[in-house]
Amino acid sequence: MLNGGVHKPCEKPNRNLSVGNKKPWNMVVALSPLQVIGFPSLQLHMSGIAMRASQEDFENALNQVKLLKKDPGNEVKLKLYALYKQATEGPCNMPKPGVFDFINKAKWDAWDALGNLPKETARQNYVDLVSSLSSSSESSNQVQPGTDRKQQEYENLVVTSEDGITKITLNRPTKKNAINTQMYQEIILALKAASNDDSILTVVTGNGDYYCSGNDLTNFMDIPPGGVEEKAKQSAVLLRDFVGSFIDFPKPLIAVVNGPAMGISVTILGLFDAVYASDRATFHTPFSHLGLTPEGCASYTFPKIMGPAKATEMLIFGKKLTAGEACAQGLVTEVFPDSTFQKEVWTRLKAYSKLPKNAMKISKQVIRNMEKEKLHAVNAEESSVLQERCLSDECINAAVNFLSKRAKL
Numbered sequence: 001m002l003n004g005g006v007h008k009p010c011e012k013p014n015r016n017l018s019v020g021n022k023k024p025w026n027m028v029v030a031l032s033p034l035q036v037i038g039f040p041s042l043q044l045h046m047s048g049i050a051m052r053a054s055q056e057d058f059e060n061a062l063n064q065v066k067l068l069k070k071d072p073g074n075e076v077k078l079k080l081y082a083l084y085k086q087a088t089e090g091p092c093n094m095p096k097p098g099v100f101d102f103i104n105k106a107k108w109d110a111w112d113a114l115g116n117l118p119k120e121t122a123r124q125n126y127v128d129l130v131s132s133l134s135s136s137s138e139s140s141n142q143v144q145p146g147t148d149r150k151q152q153e154y155e156n157l158v159v160t161s162e163d164g165i166t167k168i169t170l171n172r173p174t175k176k177n178a179i180n181t182q183m184y185q186e187i188i189l190a191l192k193a194a195s196n197d198d199s200i201l202t203v204v205t206g207n208g209d210y211y212c213s214g215n216d217l218t219n220f221m222d223i224p225p226g227g228v229e230e231k232a233k234q235s236a237v238l239l240r241d242f243v244g245s246f247i248d249f250p251k252p253l254i255a256v257v258n259g260p261a262m263g264i265s266v267t268i269l270g271l272f273d274a275v276y277a278s279d280r281a282t283f284h285t286p287f288s289h290l291g292l293t294p295e296g297c298a299s300y301t302f303p304k305i306m307g308p309a310k311a312t313e314m315l316i317f318g319k320k321l322t323a324g325e326a327c328a329q330g331l332v333t334e335v336f337p338d339s340t341f342q343k344e345v346w347t348r349l350k351a352y353s354k355l356p357k358n359a360m361k362i363s364k365q366v367i368r369n370m371e372k373e374k375l376h377a378v379n380a381e382e383s384s385v386l387q388e389r390c391l392s393d394e395c396i397n398a399a400v401n402f403l404s405k406r407a408k409l
């Protein structure tokens, strides 16, 4: 086993407060259905009444709508808004906005036009509508083993498939692959696609010198009309869904940690089936420094993997581990010299991908399934604690310090 390389201390105080390159219309629909721009609504297309969309289908549709490539137009956005409100709150019983309050009046009209449509039907119609909007892009999602094919286009990921291996590359190298809100949603979708494709193994890796610098600290700046409480709630839901998609991932999932890893990109490693690291990689969870608490099920998996004493040093005191240390503590499967890392790891993964597919998949499920319920409960608890922590002075001060270039971790 090799010792990890020494990570150079970071000094460059050069940041701006940009919130990423979201499409302008996406900002409108994606953040909250409340932000839709309105025109008078059309009668809704009712379909699939016999079928009931589950809460999970509905939540997937909510994520999918944010990733539509083309602006669906205001009429469709109004329909989505009205169905969302009906599905989550039931019939409109809000006071009618004034005649000059055009946007809110159009939204109110659209919602009110749904009358007493049952919540379940509204949910189904929402799912159907989103599915009709995204069906063309989804159809290109299937992966054939043995081909090297680029998957659906993502803004912050590159997903390819070759030799039965689906590779999800975190692709914001200029931001050290920090995970912004859209990237969380894209990873959820990419994992969903990989779980349904024909690939045998799924790999997560990073583009550039970092594996991932964790949660994008500018995420907290994007405050919706409901204010910071609403933002904290949305973040907690997103976090729970994100981590849940790793807990539920059905095939062998491998992390190829090409460089330093921070925060949530480290904690979720406990949910991977193998972790291969370059000796340049480091593993750092500075939650206390940020006024935060552990997520990614690490409050459960880390003490199990490395024992409570070592887990405490990482999760409470923010001790940064070298790749060699992380390997000695069981978080990392094996460490490779950076100079031969890619070659050695991919040779190994290609060999593994030739093993019988079903045996590997079922073995993973046998190993993991007993824990699933527990992991979902831990995830829910961690997300709920973080929802409170996001609003704490400790957390807000740490984010402000970073964003105003006063602190680096």
Ligand SMILES: CCCCC/C=C/C(=O)SCCNC(=O)CCNC(=O)[C@H](O)C(C)(C)COP(=O)(O)OP(=O)(O)OC[C@H]1O[C@@H](n2cnc3c(N)ncnc32)[C@H](O)[C@@H]1OP(=O)(O)O
Binding pocket: 010, 011, 012, 014, 015, 016, 174, 175, 176, 178, 179, 213, 214, 215, 216, 217, 218, 235, 236, 238, 239, 262, 263, 264, 265, 286, 287, 290, 292, 295, 386, 402, 407, 408, 409
């Ligand atoms: C959904 C809710 C979940 C909440 C739970 C939170 C979980 C976590 O993940 S906590 C961990 C959060 N991550 C951090 O605190 C890391 C912050 N970043 C840094 O400390 C440093 O940037 C660095 C050590 C990662 C890299 O330092 P250095 O090599 O000197 O490079 P720069 O600082 O110049 O970074 C280049 C560029 O990237 C931006 N950036 C890096 N990391 C993040 C980040 N996590 N969030 C937002 N932006 C990040 C950095 O600001 C630079 O941008 P420009 O100035 O525009 O070039």
